[in-house]
Amino acid sequence: MRDALDGRRVLVTGGARGLGAAFVRALVERGAHVAFGDVLHAEGEALARELPEAHFFPLDLNEPQSISAFVDASVKALGGLDGLINNAAITNSGGKSADELTPQTWDAVMNVNVRGSWLMSVACLPHLKASGRGAVVNIASDTALWGAPKLLAYVASKGAVIAMTRSLAREFGTSNVTVNAIAPGLTEVEATAYVPAERHEYYLKGRALTRAQTPDDVNGPVLFLLSDAARFVTGQLLPVNGGFVMN
Secondary structure: OOOOOOOOEEEEEOOOOHHHHHHHHHHHHOOOEEEEEEOOHHHHHHHHHHOOOEEEEEOOOOOHHHHHHHHHHHHHHHOOOOEEEEOOOOOOOOOEOHHHOOHHHHHHHHHHHHHHHHHHHHHHHHHHHHHOOOEEEEEOOOHHHHOOOOEHHHHHHHHHHHHHHHHHHHHHHHHOOEEEEEEEOOEOOHHHOOOOHHHHHHHHHHOOOOOOEOHHHHHHHHHHHHOHHHOOOOOOEEEEOOOOOOO
16 A cells, blocks of 8 residues: 655654654654755765665754755755654753743744744745645744743744744645644754753653653654645644643
8 A cells, every 4th residue: 555655755853863753754754855954064975875765855944045945956856845844942941930031042943943933934835836736834832821930942943933833834734735833842853962860750740641751752743744644634733742732
């Protein structure tokens, strides 16, 4: 039986490690053609060597020129574009209270997590429109749903991503492009290794499904939103956190 994503052309930002790398692997396994970008060049090139079906290109979401170059190179390599996963994000504010944050840290987080996702979506829109089945999946966070303390810049940025998803869904809908968001819980990846053990325990005890969350738990919902099965789903937020936060 042919996989629903076989032949799909998908871009993944922040794809060199963590959830992004999990998305790249899952897409390749299902026959999709993938291009991914990251500021982590060595890790990105290593993953591309592991997965010859995936193309790696450098990407710095702080730089609009880098975004344009990444999209151009990816579309040329893939021959078009059907999907975009806005996954790249930074934390930077972890462990600091609101009065300890600096404007520089706030701006750095917002530039990558919010502005970067906006500019990437806009750069991809003409290609997604041309595909006739374009889909954008924004990776938010359930921290924006329960208000995680001492993580303000990141939480605020992910709340903005959720709001932006709804507005972009209405704008992109006229081009037959869907825009949805996933809000994962605390997932066991490299980027969360710094998180204190008590926060991991807090999640573990608070979930309806009382086990650790892995990247595989997030792959399915993301791949569904990229598929034709979700062609009439747009502007939605799907928490994927084992029932830690429920809508």
